[in-house]
Structure formats: structure tokens, C-alpha cells
Amino acid sequence: MTGPTAHSRARHNPADGKAPVKRAATTVAVVFLVVGVLGFVPGVTSDFYDLRFAGHDSDAKLFGLFQVSVLHNIVHLLFGVAGLVLGRTVTGARTYLVGGGAIYLVLWLYGLVIDHDSTANFIPVNNADNWLHLFLGLGMIALGILTTRGRPRR
Numbered sequence: 001m002t003g004p005t006a007h008s009r010a011r012h013n014p015a016d017g018k019a020p021v022k023r024a025a026t027t028v029a030v031v032f033l034v035v036g037v038l039g040f041v042p043g044v045t046s047d048f049y050d051l052r053f054a055g056h057d058s059d060a061k062l063f064g065l066f067q068v069s070v071l072h073n074i075v076h077l078l079f080g081v082a083g084l085v086l087g088r089t090v091t092g093a094r095t096y097l098v099g100g101g102a103i104y105l106v107l108w109l110y111g112l113v114i115d116h117d118s119t120a121n122f123i124p125v126n127n128a129d130n131w132l133h134l135f136l137g138l139g140m141i142a143l144g145i146l147t148t149r150g151r152p153r154r
Contacts, residue, residue: 021147025093028100028140029083036076039068056121067126075123090148097144104137 039062042048050059051070058069079100086092107123111130114120125133 019090019093019147021090021093021097021144022087024143024147025083025087025096028097028143029080029087031080032076032083033080035062036073036080038062039073039076040070054122054124055119056117056124058124061126065128066132067124067129069124072123094144094148097140097147101137101140101142101144104133104140108133108137 038044039060040051044063045051045068046061046064047059051068052058052060054069054071058067058072060068062068083096083100086096107125108130111125111127111133114125116124116126
């Protein structure tokens, strides 16, 4: 269809005119929210009935791979909410991605140095979490930097 009616029937894309860094932050935030919710879903989280509030003795695993606890899931949910709030501005979105990426790199280092069978592993994390935290940290920092290069801050 062409002409003046073509535009009135086209669906509006909510991403139109939105800065790439804001789209990236919002997408990352939504993923964290989904993961946080899925951590409370039996079947998606294996050994669900072994889910503990916190600590290394929580044997529940998201997707059968990533060790989780109630605290771990809540952290994902809060991280998602923070991303939605900060993702409303370019500066906030960049801060969320770069700062959040730095937090995940610290979490990766934490997972490397602690004894996974000790009380220091209160979040809890396992080797799969450690690798995920490394890639999340690097990926979020890269998104925050690459989506704002050469763009004015607003």
C-alpha cells in the first residue's frame, strides 16, 4: 500500500527514535527480570524444592546449570528493575550497563576466589555462574561503551 494511508496503518515501533544505549539497557533489564522470575519456576529450575533463601546449600539450578537461591533470584529482579529505571536516559542507561558490567566482573572474581562449599558462598554461585558473570560483565560494559560512542549525552 502506498500513499497517505500507508503510514496510518503501519504499526508503531516503540524503539523508533530511542537511543541504542537505552534499548540495550532495557533489553538487558528485561532479561534479568525474566531470569529472576524463572528462578522461582519449578521445572525451569531443577531441584526446585531444594531452593534455599541463601547459602551454598541451595541445590536448585536454573536451567539445570546455574546455582540459584531466593536471594540470587531477588538480586536478578532488583537488577532488572534498576535497568528499567536507569534505562530511561542515555546517561542512566550507560551507567547501568558499564557500572552493572563492573559489578558482574567483581562477582566473577568473587566466585573465583571463594570456596564454593563454604559459608562465603552466600549468593550462591557455581562454575557455570562464574563463566556467565564474566561474559555478562564484559558484554554489558561493551554495550555501554559501543552504543554511546560519538553520541551526545542526554
